Amino acid sequence: MVSIKRTTIRDHAHRRILKDKLIFGMVIFLSMVTISPIILIIAKLVINGFRQISLNFIIQNTPGTFEAMTAVANGELIPGGIANGITGTLLMVALASVIAIPIGVVTGIFLYENPGKFIANLTRNVADILQGIPSIVLGLIAYIWVVKGITNGFSALAGSVSLAIMMLPMIIKSTEETLKMIPQTIKEAALALGVPYYKVILKVLIPTGFSGLLTGILLGISRIMGETAPLMLTALGSTVVNFDISKPTSAIPLLIWEFYNDPNMVSLIWSSSLLLMGVVLLLNLLSRQLANSSI
């Protein structure tokens, strides 16, 4: 009787250990499946794109088709670079940030301050919906508002507006979430010192939640940096460096699209993607670092 019982117990234990091992193996396998695309992508970009990256790649404009064709025919590296794209991306991301960050932070503060109010709930829902709108539609909106309405033609401003609308809900949400994480008692400590409310927000809440706010902003930037679709309808592209916000402007993702359409430029696709991916990855890591170091 006793011995029978013991075998059953041991049997159960054995089965449990086997089950544990099986699940562990599955978890490892699935993790590999998840991370392998990103490893494969990075490997591909590095192998195919690294050769083209040099100082010239960063400081020169895109080459003409003919120059590229000659270089390819002679088996040389394609001359020129993507300076017009880099500066365009920087210009439009900066302008989009200038538009979206103040509006987003102020709106986030408003949501945090009036959690139950009808208008706050409405704003929160609108932000959610905005986040779900396909970026090409935002491009269309910016096309109608800015390209047709303000600059009378494709422009960096129009591109920035479409990117700003994309960035806005992310900043609103991260601001609200960050402020919610700050203990109420920190706020009360300042109020108990007689500090007026607006100063509590400016001098206590924002500095205390600063790394959280910055995290949201960096993630927002890394998100809009790679956007292509809305820029096709707004910024259009340019073969030269342009800092005039009322003129068509290039951007790195736009260039990648152009290179894709030109059989002579194919090898530039990889180097441009490598650069873009590197910057976006860096921003992501940086924001993760910040998020961990915050309260």
Place this chain on the structure above:
Amino acid sequence: MKENIEKIKDPIISTRNLSIAYDKGNYAVKQVSVDIKKNSVTAIMGPSGCGKSTFLRAINRMHELYENIETEGEVFLNGKDISKMQVIKLRRMAGMVFQRPNPFPTMSIYDNVIAGYKLNGIHIKKKEKDEIVERSLLDVSLWDEVKDSLFKKGTFLSGGQQQRLCIARALAFNPKVILLDEPTSAIDPVATSKIEDLLVKLKKNYTILMVTHNMSQAARISDYSLFMYLGELVEYGKTKNMFTNPKDRRTEEYLTGKFG
């Protein structure tokens, strides 16, 4: 006034029919009229939820930050109606210390002490700032422990040190009264006894009004005690008398541990 409520001459704080409701008609503090003696330690006791914190926070008008809270009756500080005072003046005169130590996490120890000046944009000379910081930290017996690390973040200190820093932050404004809401409930016994000693020392220059969940703490350090029950002030008098000879049955039951 009721017979179980001691009368005090020249009180620093007086409340008259003070009632406070979080929801309309639902009072957390009911018709409290009491006078607090200057340069004394007064303990507010009572079971959890009886309205101790609510009462304390009425004295520096913390309630007006929340729209739903309604306050009736009057509070006088140093003979003046607090509802007619400027908020900043009132809060400079009545410093507050909270249950959990709450130094500003972005500020150094030094800046935490003078946070009241910094955040309000009150400009004072560097020399004066140094003096205020040193005096306030000396007052809370923290100076020797932190004088070499004044520019480190306040949040690096231990819980007990942080709480003393928060008291120093209140003292920096040279207040008349210090309102403390269970200041030792979140810190260890050794740090607690340091803070208790400190409060007894501070009553020479300030009036201490402190909520405590801990009867023996009230017995150890307070001169007067206030016993609240379900929002009402049940009994108020010299701590010694209240502990040895409580007048109200509910006070007696609380002090003998029948509830709470």
